[in-house]
Amino acid sequence: MILYRKRVTFTLIFLIFVFISLLLSQNSSVNLQQHIFLAKNKVMPALVHIEPVRTVFSTGERRHALVTGSGFIFSDEGYILTNHHVVENAEKVSCTLSDKKKYSAKIIGSDPSTDVAVIQLNPEEFKGDSLPYVALGNSDSLEVGQIVLALGSPLGLSRSVSMGVISSIDRYFEDTGRLVSPFNLWIQTDAAINPGNSGGPLINLDGQVVGINARGVFLAENLGFAIPINLAQEVAEKLIGGETVKRSWIGVEIRPIKELREYLGNSRLQGVLVDNLDPASPAEKAGLQPGDIITAINNISVNAIYEEDLPAVRKIISDLPVSQPVSLSIWREGKTKSYNLKPQEEPFQYQPEFECEEWGMVVKGITRLIFQSQGLEDYDGVYISAVKNGELAERAGLRAGDIIRSVNKKKIFKKMDFEKLYNDLSESQPDFIFFKVLRQSTPHFAAIDLRKNRNQ
Numbered sequence: 314m315i316l317y318r319k320r321v322t323f324t325l326i327f328l329i330f331v332f333i334s335l336l337l338s339q340n341s342s343v344n345l346q347q348h349i350f351l352a353k354n355k356v357m358p359a360l361v362h363i364e365p366v367r368t369v370f371s372t373g374e375r376r377h378a379l380v381t382g383s384g385f386i387f388s389d390e391g392y393i394l395t396n397h398h399v400v401e402n403a404e405k406v407s408c409t410l411s412d413k414k415k416y417s418a419k420i421i422g423s424d425p426s427t428d429v430a431v432i433q434l435n436p437e438e439f440k441g442d443s444l445p446y447v448a449l450g451n452s453d454s455l456e457v458g459q460i461v462l463a464l465g466s467p468l469g470l471s472r473s474v475s476m477g478v479i480s481s482i483d484r485y486f487e488d489t490g491r492l493v494s495p496f497n498l499w500i501q502t503d504a505a506i507n508p509g510n511s512g513g514p515l516i517n518l519d520g521q522v523v524g525i526n527a528r529g530v531f532l533a534e535n536l537g538f539a540i541p542i543n544l545a546q547e548v549a550e551k552l553i554g555g556e557t558v559k560r561s562w563i564g565v566e567i568r569p570i571k572e573l574r575e576y577l578g579n580s581r582l583q584g585v586l587v588d589n590l591d592p593a594s595p596a597e598k599a600g601l602q603p604g605d606i607i608t609a610i611n612n613i614s615v616n617a618i619y620e621e622d623l624p625a626v627r628k629i630i631s632d633l634p635v636s637q638p639v640s641l642s643i644w645r646e647g648k649t650k651s652y653n654l655k656p657q658e659e660p661f662q663y664q665p666e667f668e669c670e671e672w673g674m675v676v677k678g679i680t681r682l683i684f685q686s687q688g689l690e691d692y693d694g695v696y697i698s699a700v701k702n703g704e705l706a707e708r709a710g711l712r713a714g715d716i717i718r719s720v721n722k723k724k725i726f727k728k729m730d731f732e733k734l735y736n737d738l739s740e741s742q743p744d745f746i747f748f749k750v751l752r753q754s755t756p757h758f759a760a761i762d763l764r765k766n767r768n769q
Contacts, residue, residue: 465513506537564594673704
């Protein structure tokens with residue numbers, strides 16, 4: 314009888330435990346669902362479907378392409394955060410809000426090195442109406458496994474929401490094609506990010522934006538990447554303030570020291586390895602050498618053991634004041650030395666393509682990728698990005714990929730020099746245009762005979 318009562322008591326306790334567990338589980342599911350709804354409802358009204366009309370020159374002449382992307386309003390003045398690659402080369406931008414109202418917008422500024430851009434709704438169109446805007450969170454507080462939502466217009470399907478978790482908070486990539494991240498680590502998530510999601514918000518369950526959706530991996534299942542909102546906010550503040558994002562440059566390529574530590578058998582070695590030096594750069598002129606270890610910048614210690622540590626060091630360098638003396642502590646072959654130099658402004662600044670309609674070609678400024686792939690020794694000239702079939706440039710023998718160094722014996726330093734010279738020559742109409750170009754580091758000469766064109 315006593316044994317029977319014990320069994321009944323145990324069974325009752327077990328059933329009560331199962332009931333409470335089910336109840337807690339159900340309440341937990343309800344709470345999670347409520348958090349998702351609340352977070353989505355906070356951000357969705359400020360979500361923006363962006364349709365830029367982009368100028369493209371792939372055939373050597375101006376054409377227009379309508380693309381789609383995403384963004385989000387983050388101030389009551391109608392400022393919108395999105396990606397640089399969404400609005401790059403856009404002639405006009407249309408924005409549709411979640412209530413389906415449509416506005417035009419202007420580009421305030423963009424920064425290709427972080428892929429961040431700011432646009433603004435036309436104030437005359439919303440006429441002081443109250444605009445919904447998001448709250449920006451703190452991307453430094455993110456944790457792996459944290460639930461997030463990605464909002465945007467995947468494949469043009471506006472007002473879409475996907476859910477996932479943070480897979481990594483410090484994903485590092487070497488610059489490849491349009492995927493550039495010299496100054497930041499990427500937030501990796503399995504919340505679905507597809508073409509069209511770019512520029513949309515990645516949010517936590519408190520409805521705060523913690524990242525800007527930027528990249529999905531083709532043929533991968535829910536492998537997406539977002540820009541940390543802390544970095545995006547820093548860039549946005551400069552752009553809204555009317556600044557172009559200017560960065561200091563000393564001309565060093567850096568690598569982590571993990572392998573060097575292992576090679577030297579010195580696990581206490583601190584610093585960042587100088588992998589290469591740009592020619593005629595402040596670092597080269599100061600006497601730095603490949604293989605040096607930078608241990609401190611202006612007496613502030615720097616250390617990059619792993620690749621994930623490199624963006625922080627690059628940012629320290631990029632934030633140095635231009636033309637102000639900087640002291641570098643260098644470890645070389647067991648000895649520490651000090652070198653002084655003056656940083657310059659980054660020579661590889663983004664500049665939109667420029668169409669030379671009369672000559673039938675398109676040029677752009679020298680980028681770091683062009684500089685490295687062409688093996689250049691300086692940063693002068695402009696790059697021919699496209700040549701139109703059958704036009705003057707092609708008939709003269711100019712090719713896409715050539716670097717124009719001089720025109721009619723006038724040296725070209727930057728794209729603005731070329732633009733001014735092109736406009737001057739278009740007005741004066743000389744008989745010949747002589748070009749000195751580099752083609753895979755080999756000098757070539759070409760001439761456009763304008764007389765033949767006039768006689769046609």
